[in-house]
Amino acid sequence: MKSEHNPAVDCAFGPEHRLHSNRDYGRIFHRQQKAAGRHTVVLLMPRPRRSGSGGPQPGRLGVMIGAKAVKTAVRRHQLKRWLRELFRTRLKATLIGHDCVVLLRNDPPEDCHARLDEEVSGLVTKALTTTAQPGQRGGRRR
Secondary structure, three states, X not given: OOOOOOXXXXXXXXXXXXXXXXXXXXXXXXXXXXXXXXXXXXXXXXXXOOOOOOOOOOOEEEEEEOOOOOOOHHHHHHHXXXXXXXXXXXXXXXXXXXXXXXXXOOOOOOOOHHHXXXXXXXXXXXXXXXXXXXXXXXXXXX
């Protein structure tokens, strides 16, 4: 049976394109390439290579939106869906081989999704050109 190329499958946002565990998020927060904008902060980290995998690994996305930044759960979920769609349609090819976390600092106005897209896309490009910085650990020193 001949396998056919299905573009709908290529545009999917399956589990292999998401960050799942605290370990993944912690790894990105510990050593990341960072770019910050008015509404968002983008953290990137190259994915560790697996031995035996021939092709490049797909990029993975994690979205973090705090309840203090965006008050209602409905709006938080709406923004997460919007950012996942942006990743799926425009940034998936750019972020091949990288893990990406998008943090929302504050709630952007509902009518500025195009500006949010431009901001996140620009920050991804900017973060890809920066060098990785070790994460700063907070707290008191003894």
